[in-house]
Amino acid sequence: MSGRTNGILPLLALSLLFTGGAGLRTAEAADPAAGQAVFHSQCAICHSVQTGRNMIGPSLFGLVGRKTGSEAGYHYSTANQNSNLTWTPDELDKYLESPRTVIPGTKMTYAGEKDAAKRADLIAYLETLK
Numbered sequence: 754m755s756g757r758t759n760g761i762l763p764l765l766a767l768s769l770l771f772t773g774g775a776g777l778r779t780a781e782a783a784d785p786a787a788g789q790a791v792f793h794s795q796c797a798i799c800h801s802v803q804t805g806r807n808m809i810g811p812s813l814f815g816l817v818g819r820k821t822g823s824e825a826g827y828h829y830s831t832a833n834q835n836s837n838l839t840w841t842p843d844e845l846d847k848y849l850e851s852p853r854t855v856i857p858g859t860k861m862t863y864a865g866e867k868d869a870a871k872r873a874d875l876i877a878y879l880e881t882l883k
């Protein structure tokens with residue numbers, strides 16, 4: 754019995770270590786290559802990263818630093834068009850966690866990414882698109 758308990762403790766310590774590692778990665782080194790993979794699995798079905806190529810959603814080329822609703826030739830919802838935000842990394846982090854909280858009435862039907870490390874990677878990738 755006590756042998757069993759002793760076996761579980763190191764495992765617990767190990768899983769704590771892993772959680773700590775993920776937290777550190779978010780704060781210190783977001784990985785654009787990992788973010789590109791997230792983009793391909795979660796965003797590419799609706800968004801292109803080629804300049805001027807609008808699909809179901811607007812092109813995300815040059816996104817970081819531009820105003821909401823400013824991609825030429827894309828027909829935005831009035832909610833997105835009038836939200837008057839600038840896509841800074843901070844604003845994107847909030848939006849990508851829960852789009853409908855930041856822009857109520859958006860026509861983007863993406864539920865959001867709850868994993869902060871994945872969002873950080875994704876935003877690091879979006880920052881390379883310029």
Ligand code: HEC
Nearest residue numbers: 795796799809810821822823829830833859860861862863
């Ligand atoms: C199901 C399709 C769909 C998916 C999946 C999707 N989007 Fe969107 N996205 C849209 C649509 C449609 C809009 C336009 C929203 C509006 O006008 O209300 C939009 C708008 C946006 C905007 C605002 C752009 C601007 O110029 O103001 C950003 C930023 C964005 N999406 C990022 C992402 C990212 C990053 C992902 C992946 C994590 C993603 N989207 C996934 C359809 C999608």
